[in-house]
Amino acid sequence: MIESRPSELPHIERVWRSRSGHASQMTSVATSHWELVFWEQHGRVQAAVLGPEGTASMAPVPADAEFFGISFALGTSMPHIPLSPLVGGAAAIPDVTRRSVWLKGSAWHVPDYDNAEGFVRRMVRGGIVDLDPVVPAVLAGACPDVSDRTLQRRFVAATGLTQGAIRQIHRARQAAVLVQEGVSAQDVVHRLGYFDQPHLARSLKRYIGRTATQLSTPHASHPLSLLYKT
Template identity: 70%
Template sequence: MGLEVESRSSDSPYIERVWRSSSDDVNRMTSIAVTHVDLVFWEHRGQVNVAVHGPESRASPAPVPEDATFFGISFSLGTSMPHLPIDRLVDGAAEIPDATRRSFWLKGSTWRRPDYDNAEVFVRRLVREDVLVRDPIVAAVLGGASPDVSERTIQRRFVAATGLTRGAVRQIHRARQAAILIQEGVPAHDVIHRLGYFDQPHLARSLTRYIGRTATQLIDQDPSEPLSLLYKT
């Protein structure tokens, strides 16, 4: 009952996560803040839909169609589709037309619909066709390198590739990590120390803004309004 979610990691540098889910007896969830772009497929009452979902700068309630199935590819941070301007996708989505159970239309071509097991093959084709690109400077910074460019250039490239500032990306990632630790039973004062929050109110504000839950609500989860995908990186 509720929202059943399964996900897996990927060895593709263009993919953060591959996931699938189904809904049953739930009509709303809390969509937590994310920094990446998702390509999402879902089927409800025989209707197939496809959309590119952009980064979400804060948590928000989201409707869930009943008895629907979903499949998504979460692209790695800094990976985007240049023909869909990232600044227009932040806190929004772009619907993809002419979707069927077999195919859909993307950037002037018909594409075979991928599935949970062959997402990497599909993404490799997107890359070959220049539909999907990854900013090398953003990738280098995330990997711990120090590119030979100015901080101002790094900030500009982060915004251009992700739609978010580098500071916003850090805050969202930290809040997601805090939520996972709290769900694992780590006391709030330890979370504050580990992740560099100033104090309890600072942690509380971060969780409310980016996760849509207080620490207590994360511990006492309500199945009638589940969270969107939250996972360890």
């Protein structure tokens, strides 16, 4: 079970926490956001930067573990850690304890579900996290006065993904939520602009890892990673 909440901070997309159950693996759905994740298992605390996921994949679930994560908003990045090499992967953060985590050569108090915003504000002030305002502006419909090539380069630098990939992932996640809410596949096609139902089916399989039927009847032994209504 995953608990999550939105954030008023423009650098954060969502904050979440969970505890591992009986499932030994889950379907990690595609996401255009990178995350900072902490987890504790058998008294040992670990942390990692998880890159964006361009496609759905199966991921192991450590037993008897508690997780906490900060999903960062599109356009937010850590300049000293390029995102492109992290797409579909992760970078472990060494020397983590219950009290401290080392980021860019400095020790920081480990955040939790309730104080994530304060932690990220300090990261921004310390120059560890930056935000390219062009990325969220374009995704919201703005037309900045830059060339397409420059825009694409800024998207890849700030997100690790192209603008087209981000939009496809976002649409597939919207479709999955609608299907889970009981909306018919035909209606989802019309609402989100898919060509037809086979196009929707391919998108769900690639980015969510499930068919519409599987999303309509979820199985507890094969959970999905964080999937929420945008």
